[in-house]
Amino acid sequence: MASGELASPALSDALVILGSAGIVIPVFTRFRITPVIGFILIGVLVGPFGLGKLVFDYPWLAHVTITDPEALDPFAEFGIILLLFTIGLELSFNRLWQMRRLVFGLGALELLVIGLSLAIFLSMMGQYWVGALALGFALAFSSTAIVLPISGTNSPVGRAALSMLLFEDIMIVPIIFILGAMAPYAQAEGWGGLVDTLWQGALVIAGLLVVGRFALPRLFGQAARTKSPELFLAASLLVVIGASLATAVVGLSPIVGALIAGLLIAETEYHGEVEGIMEPFKGLALGIFLITVGMSIDLTSIWANLGPIVLAVVGVLVFKSLVTFLLLRLMGARRSTAAETGLLMASPSETTLIVLAAASSALLIQPGTAQFWQIVTAIGLTVTPVLARAGRFVARRIEPVAQLDEADAATPRVIVVGAGRVGRLIADMLAAHDQPYVAIDSDTDMIESAKRKGYRAVFGDAARGHALENLGIDHSPAVILTMDEPVLAQRLTAKLRKSHPDLPIIARARDAIHAAELYRAGASTAVPETLEASLQLSEAALVDLGVAMGPVIASIHEKRDELRAQIQEMGALERRPKLKTSTAST
Incomplete structure (x- = not known):
């Protein structure tokens, strides 16, 4: 008993x-x-x-x-770790390098301008300057755990939010150590600890990159060969927990290790399987984190201090959204993108609670002050989804983008996902042969450019929500995927095949290996760019050498069919074995 x-x-x-x-x-x-x-x-x-x-x-x-609310804290932290891990799976080192200007330009400006401005204001309101500095930078953080699942990482808003959030995550450790250095009687120890953490952290990250590059493909290859989903899950958890502990041991945030682990696995052929098998755990653990946020909200205390709390919440939200909007405009973003991102990033973060706790323990702010801003942060986190909806509404009002009306959506038409160079060329060919089409893209700049040139294009994120359903995908003769995002193309192909088993899906592939992955995901036809470029070069060379056009075209078609058959066979048989969903034999 x-x-x-x-x-x-x-x-x-x-x-x-x-x-x-x-x-x-x-x-x-x-x-x-x-x-x-x-x-x-x-x-x-x-x-x-x-x-x-x-x-x-x-x-x-x-x-x-x-x-026991405190007993849930480890699970909430694990949820954030898994979130950053899955974000890493969606990225790649090449993409991060391409985003370096946004991360260290926009991200740094956003954190410094908002943090210092809030610190100056709070100091003018009577807060001692070190406490004001701590509060200013604490409130400057935005929620990675809530913002990225809402925005994604592929749209203009998602890319802008990701760049700022990545820089904030990088700066968590330096800010906390600087607060420790400001604490009474801890100056030398704080700065010395920061230096030690930086060089030890650099060594750990370098070690993870080197070991992961060589060890992870072998680890997951062995797990896949066993055809055991349990072993594959164990290997995934081993990698993310091990990388998080490695960075935590030297004083870095464990989410840094989780992000690096995701980036390393994203470079392997097993990233899709890892993402699928970790998704339920991430969602549940993230739910625990959000429950802990709700448990910190004391409605009685809010009612007793309703005026100051409402004023603080509104002031922080308005100021952060305005500064983010202006910075994005200075960086060249469209007004709609800047407005939507500004409202989405306006709330404080779960990291704000961590920085507030560090500042309170360092005696930089009073416990009552910390509790007040914890309530403000919890309310801000709660209204983030509402701000996201408001941001989308404001963006449409600032720069309305035409959508299909009901009559248009009821007309069977080919859906071209992507309104860039490849998508427009396909649209030209469809129009030349009297085939109705509509192009969809999540980049408002791309949509506006396409519309100005006479293309039938609408705004929407094909990978999220009901955008394709609104375009009439249920009676569309085909969907053509033209985006240059291998992971996104693969995921969208699998999603479409699951919901529309008989839909023809024609997908753009980077190379033969990516084409094989798309066939495995359910594509009807996958066209590798490298293959088509080689065939066109061969055709031009043979014609210039004097070979008759007819035999050249016939041989090109024959070679294309031969290579396509080989790629389809690769997609069916090679690369990684499918994991069994059950260990029972029949």
Whole structure:
């Protein structure tokens, strides 16, 4: 009996978490509302400031409330680690290098301008300057855990948000160490610890890059050969936890290690399988984090200090959104992109809570001040999805982009995903043969340029939401994927094939290996750029050498069919074995 009593709090906490996930996600998805709000509201309801306050009077409530909020902190941190890991899977080192101007330009400007401006304002309001500096930079952070799942990483808004959030994540450790250096009697130890962390962190990151580059393909290759999903899951968890611990040991944030682990696996052929197998864990752990945010909201305290809290929340949101908007405009972003990103990045972050705790423990701010801004942060996190919707609305009002009306959407037409160079060429050929089409792209600049040149193009993110359904994909004769994003093309192909088994999907591929991956994901036809370039060069060379056009074209078609058959066979048989979904034999 005693053991049962000891186990009951953990079991009741698990019941609350799993039950809330089972209720929140389907209900909010049905109404097309992000589950973020639902999880936070659940935290408010079942936390120590909600029903948890009534457990003493009604003991049965202990089974439907969180009895030990601090026990959930490790799971919440693990959720953020898994989120950064999956973000790394969607990126690549080449893409990060291409984003360096945004990360170290826009990201640095955003953090420094907002942090210093808020610090100056708070100092003028009477806060001692070191405390004002700590509060200013704490509030300058934005939520990676909430913003990126909303924005994605491929749209203009997503790329801008990702660049700023990446720089913020890099700066977490230096800021916390600088706060420690400012603490009374800790100056020398703080600066010395910062230097040690920087050089040790650099060594650990270099070691992860070298070891991961050679070890990960072999590790996942062996796991895949066993055809055991359990072993593949264990290998994935081993990599992300090991990399996070390696960076945490030397004082860096564990999310740095998780991001590097994701980037390394993204360079292997197993990234799709790893992403799929980790997705449920990430969603559940992220839900736990959001519940802990909700549990920190004390409605009684909010009501008692309603005026100052509302003023602080509105002031932070408005100021951060305006500064981000202006910085993006200075960097050349469109008004719609700058406005949507500014509102999306306006809220404080889960990192704000960490910096506030560090500043409070360093005696830079009073406990009451820290508690006040913790409430402001929790409210800001709660309204982030609302700000995201407001940002999309404002962006459409600033620069409206025409969408298909109902009559157009009901007309069967080819859907071309991507309105860039390749997409427009395909649209030209479709129009030349009287084939109705519509192009869709998440880049407003690309859409406006295409529309000015007479193309039928609409704004939308084909990988998210119901954009393709709104274009009439249910009766579309074909979908053509033209984006130069291998991971996104693969994921979208698999999604379309699952929801539309008979839909012809023609996809652009970088090379034969990528084409084989697309065939495996369900593409009807995958066209490698390298293959087509080689065939066109061969055709031009043979014609210039005097070979008759007819035999040349016939041989080119024959070679194309031969190579396409080989690539399809690669997609069916080679590269990585499919994992069994069950160990039972039939």
